[in-house]
Amino acid sequence: MSGGIFFEIAKRNIRIHMLRSSLAMLGIIIGVVAIASMGILGNSMVLAVSESLRTVGDSVIITPHVGGSAHGFGGGGGIGGASSLTITEQDFLQIKRVSAPNIAIPVLQTSDRMKLGVGSDDIVAAIYGLNPDDVPDLLNLKEGGYNRANSGCLVGSKFAEDHNVKVGSRIAIGTDGDKGTLRVTGIIEERGMAFDVSTDSAIVVTRDWFGGAYNRNDYDKVVVKVKNLDEIADVKTAIEKQLNRRDTIVDVMDTRKTMETLFTAFGQITTFVTAIGGISLLVAGVSILNIMMMSVTERIKEIGIMRSIGAQKQEVMWMFLYEALILGVVGSLIGGVLSLVGGYAISSMMLNTTKYLFVPSSMVNIVYGVTFGIIICLICGIYPAWRAANLNPIDALRHE
């Protein structure tokens, strides 16, 4: 084959028109970077969120229905401003019955002032009240032991870090410690944000202590841990049927479904943003088409000579396709490298981490971007190349 000489000519033609070739390539580079880094960002976002939500994909969360049911007022609310809508003990027992054998965990929740040691400033933090029996099902400890006593509590890892709290530290709850002082028995593993309980910056006390301190005999939410993930939807339906027979008194959230919805939304956002990147690549393709047409028009005479001394149509065609391909491959590869840099920059800026960058599901976006860039260039080279190949040699020779 004589491909070599035509490849060589294509290369040289790009080189002598360096400026316009570079500009066309710049378009390709920008398009590839746009596609790839948007894809990377979207994927990193999904990974970051799913990692922080990973622990809660197996729950059904029952909260009092917001929106005007008279049912379910109880307790008068906590001092820390908990919702006045709550779930009663009877409701909880019904939930427990229909979701068996899965574990139903009642949760009390408020926030209050507290003091860590004499003379320190008051802080405000979230307080969860849980049955000591339920805690091991919900939370893992990274230090110390579970608490069973009403005089003890657990703290979240971020809480411990921020306030320099250790196992054995004492926390005085309430304004001036009027709710009493608790001893820290354990520190909870980091859980990230969650639909059930977000304990990282909170403290966890016993339900009895909580009920006494805040005068509560009801719950703020119920978490049902579903062992078999395929049953999540069934459990949700059963609870809704049981409790919302007459009036809607609870909202039931299937965390897996919610996460799926969330990820679908992320996926759509990513697709949308990537599509914008794709449009910029299409625009770049048009500029490739443009310079290829210029290249053909300038070289009509040369094409005529080539044809007259024996170059076949498809050889002329390849000469121009090579040109488009070189621009496409070089531009796209540069774009690929830059999108790594771009992805790194965006990730560290927007997600404060780059650990989701060097994973296959992120890297594949670079492959997509580069491939798409090359394909666009090739497609945009086809028409000019076809035009060149099908020039009438006599007319082309006469062209000045």
Place this chain on the structure above:
Amino acid sequence: MVPLPETEQKVTAIMDDQPVMVFRDVVKIYPLPAGDVTALDRVSFQVDRGEFISVMGPSGSGKSTLLNLMGCLDTPTAGDIYISGTRIGDMSDEELTNIRRDRIGFTFQHFNLFPLLNVIENVTFSLMLRAGKDVGTKRAKEVLRSVQLEEHLYTHTPTELSGGQQQRVAIARALINDPDILLCDEPTGNLDSKTGTGIMELMTELNRKGTTIIMVTHDQNIASYSNRTIRISDGRIVA
């Protein structure tokens, strides 16, 4: 070298016993909206191996049309053209292209070298078309020596050469595949008379060594280098 496909072997097989070119009642009509133009009207002639022929005639008489047909750039409306015994009447574009590559050498009034290629690459171009990129430079150097181009110019690009040097390179490029016939369109048209004389002496020398040459010219002095002159007027051969 890769063996040529069968169809190519058929059209490229050399038949030395045949005349290099035969035109028999060749008609070329350009259909135009305003009416057909008969550029060539029943032209018949024969070119034997080793001839050096000039084609002369007034402007618009059909010289370029004739050259295009001889060079297999076009096919006749009627009549037959044979190149070394091969009829080119109803060949495909691909077959005609292969004939141009293997059997015909073309030079142009404006030299028309490839600006992106140096002298050696220009000369080996149609050899590369036939045999791939790595054809070496031996054959090119041989041909360049025969057109008397100084060796230090071999790696120069066309823009760095004088008109006469460019035309020598163009002739070398036309001869690289050892064609049956060398077709020259106004070979001295863009050269001063001294340089033109040099080119004509070169062509005479090439013809003496066996190259069959047909050239189109306006210049009676240039035509006098040839052995025979075909004169055309209004699409007909008049002498």
